[in-house]
Amino acid sequence: MAEIDCGARSTREINAELKQWIQRGETDIVVRHPGARHNLAVAILSPARVRLEGSAGYFCAGLIDGPTIEISGSAGWGLAESMMNGRVVVEGNAGNGAAAAIRGGTVVIHGDAAARLGASMKGGLVIVGGNCGYMAGFMAQKGTLIVCGDAGEAFADSMYATTCFVGGRIADLGTDAVLAEPTAEDIAFVDDALAAWLPPAIRGKRPPAREFRKVVAGRKLWNFDHREWKLWQEAL
Amino acid sequence: MSVLQASGVFQPGVIDDIQTKAASGLYRIRGYGTLRERRWATFDDLTFLPCSLTRIPLEGYREKCSTKTVLGTRFAGKPVELDIPVMITGMSWGALSYNAKVALAKGAAAVGSSNTTGDGGMLLAERENSRTLIYEVLPSRYGINIHHMRMADAIELTIGQGAKPGTGGLLLGSKVSDTIARQRDLPIGVDQRSPARHPDFLGPDDMIIKVEELREATDWQVPIFIKMGASRVFDDVKLAAKAKADVIVVDGMEGGTGASPAILQEHTGIPTLAAVCEARAALEDCGLYGEVQLVIAGGIRDGVDAAKAIALGADAVYIGTAALIGLNCNRPIHVEDYHQLGTEPYHCHHCHTGRCPVGITTQDPELMRRLDIEEGAARVSNLLRAMTLEIQMLARACGKSDVHHLEPEDMAALSMEASAICGIPLAGTRRVFGR
Known part of the structure; x- marks a missing residue:
């Protein structure tokens, strides 16, 4: 296992050393004292495990393809944005735009996620152990979003084919978001996902998978239709 | 004898607009860009002042006049080096056909210029046929792919575009084919509306960190461009410069689009002439003129527009619609298909329908075949060559051995508006209006 102590070093120096370790074949790297620096572990393209002992700033694990990034603290805005594949686990909370535009992989936030x-x-x-802020799932296109706690306003607004599950209250469904009846496969999927990704201490505080509500697109915004004028007028 | 009188307010186009909306219940959507008769100051409101006795010209047809263009000297390890100052702007694979995208790439490469991806990600064939490829990072992030980004020669973080600043793009369902839907991770046939905001940052302070992320992702090697639609250009350019952009792209209201609400094309943003003047002033105001390169876009038609933009402060220009016209857009061939769209050659702005008669803005395989890639590439490279010769012609006439040496003093204004906007004396006077 390799160790990087951030100390007073710049993001550029830290990321360069991280990539050097990976290029040398190291598959397990601990980054100590990240100090909530921005842009740590960006564009890691190999299946290494990188553990940040502390909190990270904006865009941590952005644009990655393949690694496992663990953050023992919290993460700032844009966590794992545009990730192609890999795993990102935040043991604290995450700021705005977590998992924005991801194309694959898994993002797990043990605490809360912001807007x-x-x-x-x-x-x-995407799995959130706690609550999420407003406009989660905005214009989401594919994949699955699971929020174990409460969801904020305008949830799942203007979505395409993403499927959402919420264990707590939904403050307000977004434009064209509708509730759907979960299938037995849905319930099994959520149950398996929570068992695989959330520690028992967090899972135990949340309702069982069968009580999660399913939210999908109503598909009324997918094509222009003057009969849906009211919906279009209010669309974000 | 009867005398027909038409309303000056409710002209035929206005009547058609009202009646179309009365039938559909929706705002009108179309492609191409502004169709308004231009009553604002444009590059046509400027004229060059070639040498006579006070300055000595270069031989117009033969003397050396450099067109080499370097972009991204501020922070990037490998600035973009182009043979000419005319580049191909970002246009998406989706709005454009595969053949059009590859023809643009090959045409630009043949003359040492660049082309740009667009709101739909990168085509591998586009990369393979480009000499210099600029990879756009747009709010939608359709097709975003770190591997493709790292294959690019520059990254362009797009905040907006001139045809519709403040609003995302449109790709109507007729163009969201199986292939395009897969590329963009969308359901087939949806009327795709791109977001206006990036999903992971909002304001200028966040953007500073975003730019650093893109540099980290590309090992600080390639230039980072920030592109914006021209609205509050003076302030926006300063904010982009503060965000440590290497290159700032300002796209004026004459800029084109594959599809957009018509009102945005006609009634938002400021003209390209005004945009370049504000952008230069902004960079001068923060002491970065010359250090941050400036690319101007929006309705650039020929080498004359390009030369005037350069003289006003641009390091290079983007062309979009002009390049498509070079590919045969609006050419009077396949005329029956124009008629089926309810239009005529030279009047077509029906890019949004996906039924482009000349195979440029379509995903229909039959229509796309009408655009031969090799022939199209040759036309694009010829156009770029001709535009470059036009720029050199004007530069030599003004006594410049490098097109980048053109300056505002090489021009006179032909209208008071242009004088006031550009800070250039009105022809026949020594006066700059408004000062």
Whole structure:
């Protein structure tokens, strides 16, 4: 296992050393004292495990393809944005735009996620152990979004083919978001996902998978239609 | 004898607009760009002042006049080096056909210029046929792919575009084919509306961090462009410069689009002439003129427009619609198909329908075949060559051995508006209006 102590070093120096370790074949790297620096572990393209001992700033694990990034603290805006594949686990909370535009992989946030969680996501799996802020799932295209706690306003607004599950209250469904009846496969999927990704201590505080509500697109915004004028007028 | 009188307010176009909306219940959508008769100051309101006795010209047809263009000297390890100052702007695979995208790439490469991806990601054939490829990062992030980004020669973080600043793009369902839907991770046939905001940052302070992320992702090697639609250009350019952009792209209201609400094309943003003047002033105001390169876009038609933009402060220009016209857009061939769209050659702005008669803005395989890639590439490279010769012609006449040495003092204004906007004396006077 390799160790990087951030100390007073710049993001550029830290990321360069991280990539050097990976190029040398190291598959397990601990980054100590990240100090909530922005842009840590960006564009890692190999299946290494990188553990940040502390909190990260904006865009941590952005544009990655393949690694497992663990953050023992919290993460700032744009966590794992545009990730192609890999795993990102945050043991604390995440800021705005977590998992934005991801195309694959899994993002797990043990705590809460702020606004616009999973906005424009194009695939993958996002799991939040706690609550999420407003406009989660905005214009989400594919993949699955699971929020174990409460969801904020305008949830799942203007979505395409992403499927959402919420264990707690939904403050307000977004434009064209509708509730759907979960299938037995849906319930099994959520149950398996929570068992696989959330620690028992967090899972135990949340309702069982069969009580999660399913939210999908109503598909009335998918094509222009003057009969849906009221919906278009209110669309974000 | 009867005398027909038409309303000056409710002209035929206005009547058609009202009646179309009365039938559909929706705002009108179309492609191409503004169709308004231009009553604002444009590049046509400027004229060059070639050498006579006070300055000595270069031989117009033969003397050396450099067109080499370098972009991204501020922070990038490998600035973009182009042979000419005319580049191909970002247009999406989706709005454009595969053949059009590849023809643009090959045409630009043949003359040492660049082309740009667009709102739909990168085509591998586009990369293979480009000499210099600029990879756009747009709010929608359709087709975003870090591997493709790392294959690019520059990254362009797009905040907006001139045809519709403040609003995302449109791709109507007729163009969201199986292939395009797969590329963009969308359901087939949806009327795709791109977001206006990036999903992971909002304001200028966040953008500073975003730019750093893109540099980290590309090992600080390639230039980062920030592109914006021209609205509050003076302030926006300063904010982009503060965000450590290497290159700032300002796209004026004459810029084109594959599809957009018509009112945005006609009634939002400021003209390209005004945009270049504001952008230069902004960079001068923060002491970065010359250090941050400036690319101007929006309705650039020929080498004359390009030369005037350069003289006003641009390091290079983008062309979009002009390049498509070079590919045969609005050419009077396949005329029956124009008629089926309810239009005529030279009047077509029906890019949004996906039924482009000449195979440029379509995903229909039959229509696309009408655009031969090799022939199209040759036309694009010829156009770029001709535009470059036009720029050189004007530069030599003004006594410049490098097109980038053109300056505002090489021009006179032909209208008071242009004088006031550009800070250039009105022809026949020594006066700059408004000062």
